[in-house]
Amino acid sequence: MPGYGEDPEWSDIVPLPQDDGGPNPLxxxxxxDEYSEAMSYLRAVMAKNEFSERVLRLTEDIIDMNPAHxxxxxxxxxxxxxxxxxLRKEFDWLNPFALRHLKNYQIWHHRHTIIEALASDxxxxxxxxxxxxxxxxxxxxxxxxxxxxxxHVWSYRQWLVERFNLWDCEEEREAVDDxxxxxxxxxxxxNHRYYVxxxxxxxxxxxxxxxxxMQREINYAEAAIxxxxxxxxxxxxxxxxxxxxxxxxxxxxxxxxxxxxxEKPDEVKSSHALDLLAEIYKEERQLDCxxxxxxxxxxxxxxxxxxxxxxxxxxxxxxxx
Amino acid sequence: MVDRFWVRxxxxxxxxxxxxxxxxxxxxxxxxxxxxxxxLDQTAAECMPYLTLTKFKTRDLNxxxxxxxxxxxxxxxxNDSLEELPGYMVVLDASRPWMGYWGIAALSMLRVDLVEEGxxxxxxxxxxACQNESGGFGGGHGQYSHLACSYxxxxxxxxxGGEAAYETIDRRAMWRWLGRMKQPDGGFTVCExxxxxxxxxxCAMVLxxxxxxxxxxxxxxxxxxxxDGTLLSGLGEWISRCQTFEGGLSDAPNHxxxxxxxxxxxxxLCILGPPHETIPRYLNVDNLLSWLSHRQAVPEGxxxxxxxxxxDGCYSHWDGGCxxxxxxxxxxxxFGGSSSLDSLWDREGLLRYILCCAQxxxxxxxxxxxxxxDGYHTCYNLAGLSWAxxxxxxxxxxxxxxxxxxxxxxxSWSTTEKPDLPCDEEDRVAPMHPIYVIPHEKATEARNYFxxxxxx
Numbered sequence: 001m002p003g004y005g006e007d008p009e010w011s012d013i014v015p016l017p018q019d020d021g022g023p024n025p026l027x028x029x030x031x032x033d034e035y036s037e038a039m040s041y042l043r044a045v046m047a048k049n050e051f052s053e054r055v056l057r058l059t060e061d062i063i064d065m066n067p068a069h070x071x072x073x074x075x076x077x078x079x080x081x082x083x084x085x086x087l088r089k090e091f092d093w094l095n096p097f098a099l100r101h102l103k104n105y106q107i108w109h110h111r112h113t114i115i116e117a118l119a120s121d122x123x124x125x126x127x128x129x130x131x132x133x134x135x136x137x138x139x140x141x142x143x144x145x146x147x148x149x150x151x152h153v154w155s156y157r158q159w160l161v162e163r164f165n166l167w168d169c170e171e172e173r174e175a176v177d178d179x180x181x182x183x184x185x186x187x188x189x190x191n192h193r194y195y196v197x198x199x200x201x202x203x204x205x206x207x208x209x210x211x212x213x214m215q216r217e218i219n220y221a222e223a224a225i226x227x228x229x230x231x232x233x234x235x236x237x238x239x240x241x242x243x244x245x246x247x248x249x250x251x252x253x254x255x256x257x258x259x260x261x262x263e264k265p266d267e268v269k270s271s272h273a274l275d276l277l278a279e280i281y282k283e284e285r286q287l288d289c290x291x292x293x294x295x296x297x298x299x300x301x302x303x304x305x306x307x308x309x310x311x312x313x314x315x316x317x318x319x320x321x
Numbered sequence: 322m323v324d325r326f327w328v329r330x331x332x333x334x335x336x337x338x339x340x341x342x343x344x345x346x347x348x349x350x351x352x353x354x355x356x357x358x359x360x361l362d363q364t365a366a367e368c369m370p371y372l373t374l375t376k377f378k379t380r381d382l383n384x385x386x387x388x389x390x391x392x393x394x395x396x397x398x399x400n401d402s403l404e405e406l407p408g409y410m411v412v413l414d415a416s417r418p419w420m421g422y423w424g425i426a427a428l429s430m431l432r433v434d435l436v437e438e439g440x441x442x443x444x445x446x447x448x449x450a451c452q453n454e455s456g457g458f459g460g461g462h463g464q465y466s467h468l469a470c471s472y473x474x475x476x477x478x479x480x481x482g483g484e485a486a487y488e489t490i491d492r493r494a495m496w497r498w499l500g501r502m503k504q505p506d507g508g509f510t511v512c513e514x515x516x517x518x519x520x521x522x523x524c525a526m527v528l529x530x531x532x533x534x535x536x537x538x539x540x541x542x543x544x545x546x547x548x549d550g551t552l553l554s555g556l557g558e559w560i561s562r563c564q565t566f567e568g569g570l571s572d573a574p575n576h577x578x579x580x581x582x583x584x585x586x587x588x589x590l591c592i593l594g595p596p597h598e599t600i601p602r603y604l605n606v607d608n609l610l611s612w613l614s615h616r617q618a619v620p621e622g623x624x625x626x627x628x629x630x631x632x633d634g635c636y637s638h639w640d641g642g643c644x645x646x647x648x649x650x651x652x653x654x655x656f657g658g659s660s661s662l663d664s665l666w667d668r669e670g671l672l673r674y675i676l677c678c679a680q681x682x683x684x685x686x687x688x689x690x691x692x693x694x695d696g697y698h699t700c701y702n703l704a705g706l707s708w709a710x711x712x713x714x715x716x717x718x719x720x721x722x723x724x725x726x727x728x729x730x731x732x733s734w735s736t737t738e739k740p741d742l743p744c745d746e747e748d749r750v751a752p753m754h755p756i757y758v759i760p761h762e763k764a765t766e767a768r769n770y771f772x773x774x775x776x777x
Contacts, residue, residue: 020462021462023446027420035414070460071465149630230350
């Protein structure tokens with residue numbers, strides 16, 4: 001392919017060469033001629049605010065050489081909108097691109113922008129919306145088979161839930177279930193579950209419905225704890241739930257006691273259970289027992305955090321005073 | 322084999338006892354194997370030979386038996402990272418301000434005189450070319466202004482210091498641009514048309530406080546943003562919404578708690594006011610402490626970014642920096658006073674990880690032993706070393722600066738050396754400002770310059 005300089009289609013453009021900043025700039029890059037030339041044409045078209053078919057091709061070319069170039073992504077989105085392009089076609093190259101560049105995050109903002117624009121042109125009840133959501137969910141599931149903890153993909157998935165009201169969508173909880181069945185320690189999946197169940201606007205609190213939900217989720221986390229009690233994710237999940245419903249931690253004292261007990265200090269199975277037990281003792285004003293549990297963590301079960309456990313014990317004195 | 326035997330022989334003869342705490346797997350481990358536990362175990366196994374010192378020769382060790390800080394080689398690495406980069410590094414083309422900042426900050430921590438080494442002029446020239454007339458700095462010439470790039474640009478200029486560097490910054494245009502980034506819900510987008518996240522909020526507050534920008538919104542943004550009509554409007558509340566059920570903070574409300582975003586959130590709150598006031602006002606401190614404590618990895622001693630994720634040298638800064646800010650916030654609860662504790666986290670553990678696992682033998686620091694060093698990990702491991710080696714306290718009485726102006730709180734921090742660590746004087750890096758991650762006096766000098774400057 002000839003360069004832009006030899007291409008008659010671009011003959012009207014005077015390229016704008018890069019100013020790296022002085023004779024000895026910091027961390028300048030020895031660009032390839034192709035990249036350098038493409039960027040000079042981009043600067044020139046941006047300076048005159050041109051949005052055209054050739055600009056779309058130019059942005060694609062640059063993104064291909066440098067997918068982390070946020071300016072090019074944003075300019076491309078503007079061009080797509082200005083030219084009223086069929087946005088669904090954007091996914092034809094975007095999807096394989098995302099699967100090739102797993103760590104790239106500009107792509108997820110771009111996707112968000114495109115889906116938002118597509119959706120705002122459709123009636124909320126249109127079956128086309130349902131189709132689009134299903135395609136998105138399928139694509140995200142594919143992404144998660146490659147990297148199940150990708151922060152930007154999970155953030156995008158949360159936006160999708162909120163934007164399209166997927167709070168009661170079975171696929172959302174199933175997708176999380178699937179990932180947790182594969183790896184019960186996937187904290188991103190736990191976070192998403194929490195969001196889907198409790199993050200909705202007006203999530204039920206202290207109603208009968210709320211309590212049914214609370215019990216269902218506690219049971220879910222309990223089952224996860226039983227297969228790996230030292231996994232912190234489900235413990236955090238349960239504590240989050242109780243706090244959401246403003247319930248005392250003593251609700252789950254029997255669960256904590258299953259994995260940690262002061263009577264059997266040599267048989268503790270989970271440091272998270274032992275900390276929870278200490279918090280429950282504190283709630284019950286059994287401060288001596290709480291202190292003993294934290295001592296046990298500091299000295300035996302979790303010594304890297306000994307100062308933190310000692311701090312918690314010290315703070316009991318402040319609470320008593 | 323021969324080589325390996327020789328190294329072992331020599332290290333066996335070293336008269337150091339290895340503390341079990343830093344060389345043993347956690348006492349409680351589940352038998353169930355999943356992808357997460359497989360990677361966690363693999364990482365522990367990868368680090369173990371470094372933690373037990375079998376990788377080092379006696380001459381590599383300091384007087385406490387840890388690998389020495391390879392200062393001269395890290396300086397060389399940081400200098401090189403600021404020279405022309407090869408073409409395959411083109412993916413960094415939108416991150417050149419970051420490369421500049423990481424290099425400049427690393428050299429500052431390694432106590433290099435930036436002006437003497439000619440960095441002032443180069444820094445000014447480089448960032449002049451990244452600044453846009455419509456305000457802010459982009460990733461390079463002709464790139465849109467971005468809050469992260471503006472953050473890196475301004476911190477680099479402030480770190481080299483001097484009138485020419487300060488005057489490079491078009492503050493009036495910066496202020497107007499920040500007004501356009503401000504959102505009605507209290508947060509900031511990182512770039513026009515881009516995402517809103519806590520990096521944006523933190524970077525915006527760093528710019529406002531160092532450059533002493535007006536806090537009123539530019540008049541053209543008043544109606545769109547609403548609130549009390551300032552850049553601070555609803556900001557603390559927005560940060561509150563980023564605290565998750567785990568106690569840590571995420572990049573935006575409801576996302577997963579993450580060390581780097583937690584640092585941005587805490588840094589932002591510590592610019593809004595004194596740490597012991599703003600942190601408890603907007604966050605549940607007990608939940609935060611629980612989450613932050615659990616990020617320290619066993620047996621590696623370094624930090625991970627999220628629950629059940631792997632230790633990585635960059636979190637030496639992100640999580641370690643959170644500790645610097647959080648410990649100061651606990652002063653009102655007796656920490657540093659009536660408490661018998663001098664620290665709430667294991668500083669020696671982090672020190673061991675950085676010195677033994679994160680240093681590349683030929684210079685530069687890294688994520689973990691199997692990874693190559695780079696500018697990002699070099700800067701943030703060195704910063705982590707500074708958080709481990711120093712105490713950071715907030716103290717209202719400061720004589721070198723006017724504390725009555727808005728956003729003065731970040732200029733009241735002081736740093737004292739923590740004794741009794743297994744490192745020698747040569748292993749210590751320079752004290753850094755816990756919010757700006759440049760030397761204290763550089764931040765103060767810039768603030769004073771802009772406080773005394775008449776008009777924009």
